Amino acid sequence: MVYLVGFVSSFAIIEAICIGLTWWYAFQKHAHEEFVNMGYIALAMGFKRFTYAELKRATDGFKQEVGKGGFGTVYKGVLDDERVVAVKRLDGILQGDAEFWAEVSVIGNINHRNLVKLWGFCADNEHKLLVYEYLENGSLDKILFTSDGELGLEQRYNIALGTAKGLSYLHEECLEWVLHCDVKPQNILLDDHLEPKVSDFGMSKLFKDIQGIRDINGMGFSKARGTRGYMAPEWMMNLKIDAKADVYSYGIVLLELLSGKSASILISALAKEYNECNQLAQCVTEKIRKEGLEEVLDPRLLGELDKKKLERLMKVALLCVQDDRSARPAMSKVVELLLEKDE
Known part of the structure; x- marks a missing residue:
């Protein structure tokens, strides 16, 4: 009887192993076929x-x-x-x-x-x-944050506008909407004419339903993605993420374009100067109110005559970095604001 039980148990174990191996082989074969099919799709796209x-x-x-x-x-x-x-x-x-x-x-x-x-x-x-x-001029940070960088107001404004257009296209005009999730100067490349091109979608996610704040598998983001200093408050609060997170990061980039300082340096300086300010937008607004717009601007821009354009850029930047994401404009609205004509 003992031998019979042992034989039956051994047979059951062998059968389980065979079934497991069969499933593993089927899964591997299916995964391989999926990757091959994706490759054919990519080839059909003309790559x-x-x-x-x-x-x-x-x-x-x-x-x-x-x-x-x-x-x-x-x-x-x-x-x-x-x-x-x-x-x-x-x-x-x-x-x-x-x-x-x-x-x-x-x-x-x-x-x-x-x-x-x-x-x-x-x-x-x-x-x-x-x-x-390949873009020969490299990324925005390599020009903006160097002492010999030559970016006038008009060039910075065009970089701001072009970046906004690229992000607006990703958010609202693609067949499948895309979030970037890591908007920063290092991911804004410049061509020979300093026309900006947004790069590096390594952190992006696809959204089939941007209102539902879900990814393609119906799951929300589980951990923070992006770069410290550019991440919207909702990342730190473990809230689900929508396109307004990119808007916040874009607003930080605008403040960098205006101040000529990196986000980490700008935020650190403002925090020391205005301890009572809990929000970045509030700190910048307070500094402008007390000391004037010129005190926030990159000294290399002080000779620029188009004050309205500077004020418009700052207005858009402050709208984008609101802690309350419902107060931030969509990127398409940002494009509209930047294209507004002076009265």
């Missing part, structure tokens, strides 16, 4: 599929690093046809795969003059890379 060897050669062994994000590092490269590109090498197989397919299927379909264009991709075993257009 070039590069081999890892091609991109390693193009970047000279990934030598010239030009940027680093939450999901990977960006390198400058030159393709065989002599086009200069930015190659984003995704780090981590699990995160890299998800990020790779998300960017290929979503960003590849996005076409706007103020958004960086995706030209191709690589899916070569564990290697997952994205190939973007």
